[in-house]
Every structure is written in C-alpha cells, then in structure tokens.
Amino acid sequence: MCVLVRTGRRLFSIVALAAGLAVGAAPAFAEATLLNVSYDPTREFYKAFNAAFAAHWKAETGETAHVNMSHGGSGKQARAVIDGQDADVVTLALAYDIDAIADKTGFVAKGWQARLPHDSAPYTSTIVFLVRKGNPKGIRDWGDLAKPGVQVITPNPKTSGGARWNVLAAWAWAEDAFSGDEAKARGYLRAVFRNVPVLDTGARGSTTTFVKRGIGDVLLSWENEAFLAIRELGPQAFEIVVPSVSILAQPTVALVDANAARHGSRKLAEAYLAYLYSPEGQRLAARHYYRPVSPQYADPADMARFPQVKLVTVGERFGGWRAAQQRFFADGGVFDQIYPMR
Amino acid sequence: MKLSGSTRSAAVSEGRFARACLLALGLAFLALFLLLPLAAVFAEALSKGLAVYAAAVAEPDAVAAIRLTLLVTAIAVACNLVFGLAASWSVAKFSFPGKSLLVTLIDLPFSVSPVISGLIYVLLFGAHGVFGPWLRAHGVEVIFAVPGIVLATVFVTLPFVARELIPLMEAQGRGDEEVARTLGASGWQIFFRVTLPNVKWGLLYGVLLCNARAMGEFGAVSVVSGHIRGLTNTMPLHVEILYNEYNFAAAFAVASLLALLALLTLALKTVLEARGAGPAGGPGH
Numbered sequence: 001m002c003v004l005v006r007t008g009r010r011l012f013s014i015v016a017l018a019a020g021l022a023v024g025a026a027p028a029f030a031e032a033t034l035l036n037v038s039y040d041p042t043r044e045f046y047k048a049f050n051a052a053f054a055a056h057w058k059a060e061t062g063e064t065a066h067v068n069m070s071h072g073g074s075g076k077q078a079r080a081v082i083d084g085q086d087a088d089v090v091t092l093a094l095a096y097d098i099d100a101i102a103d104k105t106g107f108v109a110k111g112w113q114a115r116l117p118h119d120s121a122p123y124t125s126t127i128v129f130l131v132r133k134g135n136p137k138g139i140r141d142w143g144d145l146a147k148p149g150v151q152v153i154t155p156n157p158k159t160s161g162g163a164r165w166n167v168l169a170a171w172a173w174a175e176d177a178f179s180g181d182e183a184k185a186r187g188y189l190r191a192v193f194r195n196v197p198v199l200d201t202g203a204r205g206s207t208t209t210f211v212k213r214g215i216g217d218v219l220l221s222w223e224n225e226a227f228l229a230i231r232e233l234g235p236q237a238f239e240i241v242v243p244s245v246s247i248l249a250q251p252t253v254a255l256v257d258a259n260a261a262r263h264g265s266r267k268l269a270e271a272y273l274a275y276l277y278s279p280e281g282q283r284l285a286a287r288h289y290y291r292p293v294s295p296q297y298a299d300p301a302d303m304a305r306f307p308q309v310k311l312v313t314v315g316e317r318f319g320g321w322r323a324a325q326q327r328f329f330a331d332g333g334v335f336d337q338i339y340p341m342r
Numbered sequence: 343m344k345l346s347g348s349t350r351s352a353a354v355s356e357g358r359f360a361r362a363c364l365l366a367l368g369l370a371f372l373a374l375f376l377l378l379p380l381a382a383v384f385a386e387a388l389s390k391g392l393a394v395y396a397a398a399v400a401e402p403d404a405v406a407a408i409r410l411t412l413l414v415t416a417i418a419v420a421c422n423l424v425f426g427l428a429a430s431w432s433v434a435k436f437s438f439p440g441k442s443l444l445v446t447l448i449d450l451p452f453s454v455s456p457v458i459s460g461l462i463y464v465l466l467f468g469a470h471g472v473f474g475p476w477l478r479a480h481g482v483e484v485i486f487a488v489p490g491i492v493l494a495t496v497f498v499t500l501p502f503v504a505r506e507l508i509p510l511m512e513a514q515g516r517g518d519e520e521v522a523r524t525l526g527a528s529g530w531q532i533f534f535r536v537t538l539p540n541v542k543w544g545l546l547y548g549v550l551l552c553n554a555r556a557m558g559e560f561g562a563v564s565v566v567s568g569h570i571r572g573l574t575n576t577m578p579l580h581v582e583i584l585y586n587e588y589n590f591a592a593a594f595a596v597a598s599l600l601a602l603l604a605l606l607t608l609a610l611k612t613v614l615e616a617r618g619a620g621p622a623g624g625p626g627h
Contacts, residue, residue: 035570043587070569084469084478085486085568204586232588
C-alpha cells in the first residue's frame, strides 16, 4: 500500500513536471504577430514571403514581425474564420469565400475587394492538367475528361477553392464546345464527375492522392500546384497538359477588420497585404509559380515558365463570384444536380 | 486400453499441432498488422539519414507540436483520472436514480464520431455559438486555440478510466469499505487505503489507455485546432501538414516519435507492473 501511495505521488509529480515544462517553456511573444489564414497550395509561397516581409518590416520600423500560418481547403478555412478563427488577414482561393465571411459575420468590411488593386488579387493562376509521364490516356483537352475509363482527380467543390475553379473552367469549355447548350454542358460535367473516384477536401489532398498514392490518370490542378508537384516529386513522372481554354483564377486577399481591430494589428496587417504588390512580393509570387499582376518585377526566367493559355474570367463569363457560387455550388445548384447521379 | 492410450496421444499431438498453428497465426497476424507498419514508419523516417531525422524533430514547429501534445495530454489525463475515479466510485459503490443514465453517458464519447466531438465545441464556443459571442467580447479564446484542443481531447478520452474501473469496483463490492468503516476509518482514509489500492492496476491501465489516445487523437482536435503552425498543431496534425508538404521523411520522423511515446507508455506500464508484483510490494500489503 505504501508502495502504491509513493508510486502515485511519483506519477503525479511526473505529470505535474511535464505540464510545468510544457507551459513554462512556451515561447514568449514579445514581437508583433499576425495570423494569415490561407488556402492549400500557398504554403511554400507564404513561407518565403513571410520571411521577406519580416525583413522588410524590421528595416522599416525596427519591429520584429512574425506571421503565423494556417492552411486548408479555402471554403473550410473561410468557415473557420466565420466560426471565430482569429485571422488578421485571409488569403483565400477565390473572392466568394471572403464574401462569405463578410456576409455572415461582418468581420470583413463590405466593399473589401475595392480596397486593394486588381480586385484584391495580387497574383493569379489558372487550371491545368497534370498527367502521368507520356500521357498514356492521351488527355489533351477538357472533352477527354468525360471519356469512359479516364480517372479524374479533383478536390470537392464544396470545400475547396481550386475545385470550384476546375468546375467553372470545365463549364466554360463545355459552353463553347456545345455552343451554349446547357443540357449538354450538364451532361458533360456529369460524365466528368462520374470519372472522379475520390473527392479530397483541399487541393493539396488531391495532389497527394494523385502523385503519392498513384490514383487517377489526370489531376485538375492549380497551375502553381502542378509546377510544384513536378519540382518536388520529379519531372520524370509527370507532365503538364495545357487545355485549349481555361479560367483566370484570382486568389484574393483581405484584411479581417474586426480581428485586426481587436488585436491592434491593423497597421501591420495592411502593410503585409500591400507588400504582396511590391516588387519583392511580385518576384516571390512568380518564383513560386503564381502569375504576378505586375510581371515587370518578376524574374524573366520565372515568367518564361508560364504557358500561353486562352483565359476566360469569372466576371465576364459567369457574372462574378456571387452569381457563380449561387448557380453552381449553393445547395441544389448545378453541382448538386449533377454529382449524386453517378 | 491400448486403443484409448493411442487416441489420447493422438489427441495430445493434435493439440500441440493446433497450438503451434494458432501461435504461428497469432504471430503472423501481429507481424503483419503491428510490427510491419511500425517498422515501415521507422524505415521511412530514417530513409534520408539521421541528420534529416534529427532536424525534423528539432525544428521549432515540431518542438511546439510535441510540447502542445504533452501539455494537452497531461491536462486530459489528470481531468479524466479525477472524473473516472469519482464516476466509477459513485456508480459501483452506491445506488442512486439516474445511475444507468450516467453509465450510458460515460460511453457517449466512444459512440460519437471524433469529428462530431470537435464540432460540438465549435457550436458551443464558435464566434456564433452559444457562448462564443460573450467569450469573444471578453477576449477569451477557446476554439481554434489551446483550450479548445484540451476540451476536445478530454471529451474523446473521457470513458477510458471510468470504463476500466467500473467493472472492477463492481466486482469487488463494498465489503472492504464497510469493514474499514466499522473500524473507524474516515471517508478519505477509506478511499486512499482501501478503494484506491484495490483498483490501482485497473486505474493504471485506464490512465495509460487514456494517455495513448490523448496523444494520438486526430479527428476531434483537427476540427477545433485551426491548424496554426507552431501554435495549435499537435503532433498528429503536424504529421499531416508535413506529409501534405511533400516532406515525407520529416512526417514519418514525427510519426515515429509519436510511436516511440506510445512504446514508452507501454514500457512504463510493464515496469510498474513488474515492480508492483515484486516481493517488496504485493498490492495492498
């Protein structure tokens, strides 16, 4: 019995010690911090950008700035901010996800998209196909995705921004191909999604499904994500196919006014977003395979990597993101109509 | 006579054969489903050499994740130790209205999917949840911060200690306690000198299970964490992030560390058991 009591005490002191260590050793943040809640494929870019911004801020103000990152599917991340995740800035995959935060909570001020140049999108991208080396299934354009026996990998449009760009790009092609016949466009989209074996929640999940787990014949991917996958996992295994038409994807950024006000971080957050448009921010964007809005600041060698693609925009083709979201991705929208009928 | 003898020897040899088969089957099963994956984790973790392994484990975000995991586990285990003892004590030694309801409720975290376990805290403490607006106005962060992770972990690990103790205490009955009472022991004396020693192995086992699950919990914690690198990522979440960043060796390095912690827990259990069963201290003597 004595043994037990002693063991018990010792156990207790071990636990207490562990707890004490964990608390006591937690870093003290004397520096200014920001939380940037972002979407999936921006990890590598913001890692580099945050370091550059910290150096810039230090030189400018003498203050040490530290930017914390959270990554995930764009829709999921917006949901978290709506539920109270304390983001000072959001850098999401598309404008609608930031609209959702503004509409549902008011944490982001209305009219946010006019506060920064280029519709608040400091870099753009597009959707391309990543196929296995030699393109064994002969996938050249959007039409090939609907063929029987082709496995298509895309994330879930309900949670992922990239997936919504995928659907809109496919639709834009189908509208042209079937000269505006909506029923045929729906039939096409249904056939494509019948070929999708798995819907991951975010773009990065889909990329790992395709490249690491080896599932599927073609990955519908952000251009930057496709380049990155090739760089990280070997050009001998994959190649990029550029379709005849794609969409101008504008990942947008915004200050989360309410959170920044509570943290007193507004000035830092605004400087952070403005720095995305600076020569250095633009150069880093191009280095990480995003198309910069001011290409003159980018390294020409980086710019040479981007293929020429005919791009449609959400504004002119779909009447903006609110309309597109309503028509395609809201409950009961086009995606819901075509997806369950597998 | 002779016939029956030979039948018996056949039966014995058959038994031996069956036993060998069962043993081989058991070992093969263990090797296939336990040892092989474990070995694969360590092999992948060390695939790029010890230097990469060490760097992955010593990287600031990884250290933060390890520290957070230990902190959350320590709190969750302490909470569930106290709750488990109190709940099993009251369930096993007393009868009161609503007892079966309590027993059912203790099992709830087992039957609910971990994702739901996380979401209920979002509904309660999220910015638009029941308590969220008030907490936000007072600058208290629960969800997408460490308190939320602790809450979710306590919830999913709640049954382990109680589930281990209730049957044990019920089987032991209240005889020992009643004797102690007639000898003039106070309530605390009874608890520390009679009840606790009687259940210590069950308690230890419950604590270890609780500990293992608390360290490894992914689903519920993933929902409430907010995934902020270096701040709200526990080890399992950090493993996912590294994996998603094509950093496979580092992902498996941290995973192997998690596995090591689990093995350490098992080793601790074995050592304590061996000590308890040794000549110096038979339980309760």
